[in-house]
Amino acid sequence: MALNQASQLYSGSDRLGPWCSPTGSPAPLSCETGCGEGSWILVCRLLVPTQVSLLSMEEDIDTRKINNSFLRDHSYATEADIISTVEFNHTGELLATGDKGGRVVIFQREQESKNQVHRRGEYNVYSTFQSHEPEFDYLKSLEIEEKINKIRWLPQQNAAYFLLSTNDKTVKLWKVSERDKRPEGYNLKDEEGRLRDPATITTLRVPVLRPMDLMVEATPRRVFANAHTYHINSISVNSDYETYMSADDLRINLWNFEITNQSFNIVDIKPANMEELTEVITAAEFHPHHCNTFVYSSSKGTIRLCDMRASALCDRHTKFFEEPEDPSNRSFFSEIISSISDVKFSHSGRYIMTRDYLTVKVWDLNMENRPIETYQVHDYLRSKLCSLYENDCIFDKFECVWNGSDSVIMTGSYNNFFRMFDRNTKRDVTLEASRENSKPRAILKPRKVCVGGKRRKDEISVDSLDFSKKILHTAWHPSENIIAVAATNNLYIFQDKVN
């Protein structure tokens, strides 16, 4: 496979060594990536454009410049700006974020130029649109939040880009397309657009397309509504590119992209009597290659793999993944911390990764009784569970991501920390996404949490962690070592160090 072949170019070199090929142009693929110390740098920190435009109104600064430079702290951040989902598209050229205010902001990668190799990996605002508005359900007297829970890209099939975005109840398909030409020379309209009196027209001309300033427009192409009673937590595009699924707390529905007034219910775990409800669906995803296979995770720490060929309603799973509880770790909070907050197939389709409150686990699809790898994200919190229960942090839902070659996994933590685990070397690193500690192009310093005893100079003690600063959403470029980390209303983009 290409990834393995490419790695031989660097044989003999340290895994942390240069990622560029000898000519200095960037490596096309990130293979066998290490995540050791000193190899990540901040590319840019991005704010959602409303804040940017607020600044530019007051300070008259070019928007693009703002996004590329390093900003001081501004107190304009509102709750609506909190980023709630981050997702690269399939080529990594585009990066989409959704926020609590129902807005989607798409960033596009800066085009590489020979003169400015160091600018690779920078992303600029490409398009902004309001995906979901707050709604009111009159029947239930409930407000439906406009917060974007998930964004998923469709693979690109023509010049336009398509993505799915969802709030608690409604999924929308958006088309994002560029317009850089406009027709000029209409017969019935003059240059300002006013209608001309046909009687005054003596000659006819053919309108021609003339170049114009690039305009990116987003249009809603489909709205998939009224199919979920409970809150949608996941959407996943099928590998057939014709269908996708949406999952809420108790049900999973299968949609065809072309049909918005019908969906197939493929999983329903709602008990006949709601009093018997003890478990909910927390995440779901399609297999990357097998369009009949999907997994869903539960609040009890289990994963079920289902095959849609087996029956129309996949209530009976094909495989059931659960790790037996460790009796020495048993506490009142065992179930809460075992609740899976995210499940992701590896790119290869051979493994699934799950995130629960304290760990990330990698499972082999062929082994149901226990994970093949378990990584402790922040085990020092195990003795603090009662306090975390008290302040509700124990219910936080962290996501997890694979890198392009499935060799490194990443997830967030508190205090704006995020963690990477190299599955091959078993090394891990803790990094921080914060304004205070990051200058552009500076190398990120690994962080360490001190769990007891003497605290070293650069360590931070558990009791000093800021639990309001949580990294719940991260994304990894599909083929390169570029990562996007969402910290409240800030989006950080880091890349591996380039010589």
Place this chain on the structure above:
Amino acid sequence: MMLSKGLKRKREEEEEEEPEKEALAVDTWWLDPRLPAVAQAPPAVPSNSLLDLSVLKLHHSLRQSEPDLRHLVLLVNTLRRIQASMEPEATLPSVPSPPEAPGVAADSLLASSDAALSASMASLLEDLSHIEGLSQAPQPLVDEGPPGRPSGGAPPGLGALDLLGPATGCLLDDELEGLFEDIDTSMYDSELWAPASEGLKPGPEDGPGKEEGLELDEAQLDYLLDVLVGTQALERPPGPGR
């Protein structure tokens, strides 16, 4: 936001009455003895406080106009674990016997905090399921449950509200009824938990109806506020030297 140091001891007069049970409950329930942090752990916390906290959280969650189902389910499951562990030596009565006589069932259910909580959660979840039937339009193309799954059983609204009545068909685990008979749950005895004949309305009813039944009288409100204030008072920044 800093971690609180631990929960204050509450209801000390009660703990004096049941010292053995308290010791049992406190020992290992949340501290992993292998971790070094245990050495400096806060003084042993009575699990009554954890129960209080959980009840408070559940109450708060139930009061949301549209509760987060995952949060609710995890809370209820945790609460059940806590309550189950507060009576570790109780032998569970065997289930197979038919439901008890109506009066007995109602009384023991009323005295049981778990029953009350289950009632609240059950009613709410039933409301959710009932309202779902009203609000879905257009109907998704759905297999209405796999064949063989009982479709609906008792009418939803009625089923929930019959909770406190006779022969409800095991809406609650029968074994839980006996667990709490000797626990002083007077703090939970308010019109919050009134039987079907008084506070709860028959038939399908959504949010507003339920809310009226859940109002607390002044004494209960004061108590809840105390717990709330007591809990909040603990969230102070760590002192020097930590």
